[in-house]
Amino acid sequence: MGDKTHTHPGAAGRATAADRPTSVRNVVLVGHSGSGKTTLVEALALTAGAVNRAGRVEDGGTVSDYDEMEHRQQRSVQLSLVPVEWDGIKVNLLDTPGYADFVGELRAGLRAADAALFVVSAAQEADAVADATRAVWEECAAVGMPRAVVVTHLDTARTSFGEMARICGRIFGHDDPDAVLPLHLPVQGPRGPDGHAPLTGLAGLLTQRVYDYSSGQRQEKPPAGDQQEPLREARDRLIEGIIAGSEDETLMDRYLSGDEIGVATLFADLERAVARGSFHPVLPAAPAAEGARQGVGTVEILDLITRGFPSPGERPLPAVTTPGGDPRPAPVRDPAAPLVAEVVKTASDPYAGRVSLVRVFSGTLRPDDTVHVCGHGLAGLGGGDRPCHEADVRVGALCELFGSRQRPLDHCVCGDLVCVSKLGGAETGDTLSGAGDPLLMEPWAMPDPLLPLAVRAHSKVDEDKLSQGLGRLVAEDPTMRLEQNQDTRQVVLWCMGEAHADVALQRLRSRYGVQVDTEPHRVPLRETFASRSAGRGRHVKQSGGHGQYAICEIEVEPLPPGTGIEFVDKVAGGSVPRQFIASVEKGVRAQAARGVAAGHPLVDVRVSLLDGKSHSVDSSDAAFQTAGALALREAAAGTRVQLLEPVAKVGVLVPDDYVGPVMSDLAGRRGRVVGTEQSSGERTLVRAEVPEAEIGRYTVDLRALTRGTGRFDRAYARHEPMPAQLADRIREARENATNMS
Structure with missing residues (x-):
């Protein structure tokens, strides 16, 4: 992160299999849809030499179209892994979807990563930044995950890096605003008639040097006269923030007495503070201009990742037990130790078939190894929804996937991520361990799917394949839940939202050749x-x-x-x-x-x-x-026979500003508000009882009502008499159906 000269690494900079946990960094990119995560990943890959400027993957003389991968990633609703290499460190970049429906992919990325880059757009409103990312930021803070912020879209009209940095400090650093501060300031060219001002470089606050990207290559020079005062003010605040969180208690005394603190000392303290998750630098960034070989700020981001973010060995590991639940000692971060790994994602790749993305926490994974696969379901989905399963399976080929390219690997050491083909019936969340010493890792929390999608086979041919297709969908995506309701005689696929449901239907058609029809979801009366x-x-x-x-x-x-x-x-x-x-x-x-x-x-x-x-x-x-x-x-x-409808206990967590609209909406759904509780972060938990027939689409409607900030949970309470007019409609509908048949 300091004063360092970088050159474009070219093909030699492509990611290679890491042999030591200390030479790996796993970083997840988090941000709202449209914040620029995928564009940033592409810019980092370009700077690291994983792709060339023409958009083609470097592979020792063999190239494949990057355009196709780029197109798929832009439209993707899945977690994407892009491995690159920088200064001898393998960096696994985990690009997550920004849509709320695909929070399961985000949780998988958080599980696989050791640090997070929060990508925010300068063109976003402050509320949008807070709504989309604050909950994830707090989740990372709860486990001490190191975080940094990257601000994009600074060339957009009426945007300000300073204002967005202040917003991030207020939202992400509400307990300590001085823990979220800029590490660099943007250098922008003149604004054109359309109000756009291109980002041409960065001014380093600690080095007091300007890194100019306007020529297409990163060049260092002293700051201009009009840049020195803004640099000095921001630098003073940054130094105070670094020293305030320093483990060296003498630094503050030296600073207050007027001593000059060396840049090397400041960078060393900064890197330690970032690694332990107590300081979160804010960096501006922009993709490479036409003809340029480096995006603005990409070198600084890669330096931050490799020098400030921790290696896998520095992060705590999930707890492990035997499959029966007996506690076991924590895994050892040693390539020679017994194997402990986890399937963080399962997908069907058009080129490689079914592929499992595996994070190795201990030991080394090799092709043709026999491993024990154990899965007991994921937290939040109820153990009964996903039956326990255990089996010894033989590991297939190991590889890195980058677009349509597969690079075979002969091993994967602890701390690294690898794609494994033909891993038996392994599902997302399953633990891989030695065949002679089966283990089960502590499950990671997943939200409950709350949008029901009732499906039926389109034809007899589809009926034969429907069960298998739905089973595979649920095995790949733990945020889907399959229910075969005996009361309503419906097959129901529970999803996170409408986009999630659309993707499920598309995958059934394209991957498993199953045509299905949807029908209105019925509640069990x-x-x-x-x-x-x-x-x-x-x-x-x-x-x-x-x-x-x-x-x-x-x-x-x-x-x-x-x-x-x-x-x-x-x-x-x-x-x-x-x-x-x-x-x-x-x-x-x-x-x-x-x-x-x-x-x-x-x-x-x-x-x-x-x-x-x-x-x-x-x-x-x-x-x-x-x-x-x-x-x-x-x-x-x-x-008179009364019809009884199921009533759910609902807890709706929303920002205080939305309490009134939410309570009015619940009343319109025949709900009864039974109480409210003040929660952290200026939020309120509204507790209510609502007929289940009225909340079938509540996850979609609540998101629209609260601009994506509201969350809710539901649980069955009891059956209650249905209003007479609604009951009469149901009886009439049944009589009409009987007469027609």
Whole structure:
């Protein structure tokens, strides 16, 4: 990060397999859609020599079109890995989607990385920066992950690096604004008639030198006269911020007494503060101009990554247990130690087939190794949704993927990332360990998918492939959840949002050749009796030979919600033989499961068997089952049957400014607000109870209502009576469907 001369590394600078954890840096790029993450990755790859200016991947004389990779990345909704090399350090750049629907890809990038670059656009409004990235920043802060900020789009009209740096200090450094400060200031050319001012260079605050990129190559020169005063003011604040967080307590005394602190000392303290996550530099950047070989600020960013961000060995490792849950010692960061690795992403690559992106935490992974794959589901999805699975599998080929290029590797040491083909049935989140010593890593938290997508096969051919296609989708993407609802007889794919659902449908078609139709998602309704009623079931048939004879009389009364169905034997005098009492109960319960009015299960009633008749020859178990069902249906015809709808407990976390609109919106969904709680960061948690039928699209609507700042969770509370007018519509729809059939 200091005063250093760099030259374009060319083909020799392409990423190579690292042999030591200290020679690896794993960096995730985080930012809102449109902030310029992918463009920055391309600029860093160009500067590091991974691609040439024509956009072609350097590969020892063999080149492949980079344009295709660029096009795919720009439209991608997946985590992308771009490995480059800088000053002998392998840098794994993890480019994450900026759309909220694909937060699972972001979480995978955070799991695989040891540091984060937050990319913000100078053209964004302050609220947009806060809304899109503050939660992720706080998540990184909670685990002490080192972070830096890169400001893009400075050539856009009416943008200001100084203003955006202040916004970042306020949003990201609200506890300590002096922990988020510029490390360089932008040098911009004159603004044109359209208001655009090109970024031509950077002014280093500690070195007090200007790095001019206007010629296409980075050149160093002294600052001009009009640059010196802004440099001095920003430099003083930066030095104070570095010294305030320094582990050397004598520096502040020396600084206050007027001693000149050496640049080397300041850089050393800065790098230590960045590595431990207590200081977060802000850097301006811009892609390379036409004909240039380096983007503005890319050298400084790569220097920050290699010299300021920690190596994998300096970061804490996730806890491990045996597959049975018994604790085990933490993995050792040693290439010679036993293997502990994790599948952070699973994807189907058009060139390499199914590929698993693996982070090796301990030991060394090699092709043809036999490893133990263990997965128990991811936090936030409920262990029951993803069954436990374990198996010994043989590792396929290891490679680096860059666009359409595959570079084979003969090993991957701890701390590095690698793409593995043909890794058995491994899913995202699975742990890889030695076959003789199976381990399971602490799972990483994933948000619950809250948008239901009900699907059905388009044809018989698609029906045969649907189950396998959906299973593979869920295995690849842990933010999808598959539900086969027995009540509504629907196959439901739970997604993060509309874009996520669209991608799921597209993948089913393109990857697995499955055509599906969507249908409205139905919530599981219930029925109950509104008042006491009685019914008589008579099943008497004689058609030659052995006949059927069973008569029973029942009384049905409603019970409190959540009681279920009670069956009571009140027969006196043996009018119904003892062996047929259970038959009547079985018939009643079977009819209750089918419903008595609108085809939904009957709940919360007590059914009392009062009397009946039997025949010594013609009575049977089947006859009394039929009579019990008939009696329940007759009892239902004699009273009003209420439809019950599921009600969810909902917690909505929003900035304070949106509490009013959110509460009004919940009221419009027939919701009842039961309380509010003040949360950190000027946010409020609104607790409410809302019918599930009203919140099927709430994840989409809440995002629109709160400009992407609101989050919510839901849990089943109970079933409650549905308003009469809504219940009547459902009954009418069922009757119409029955008549048409």
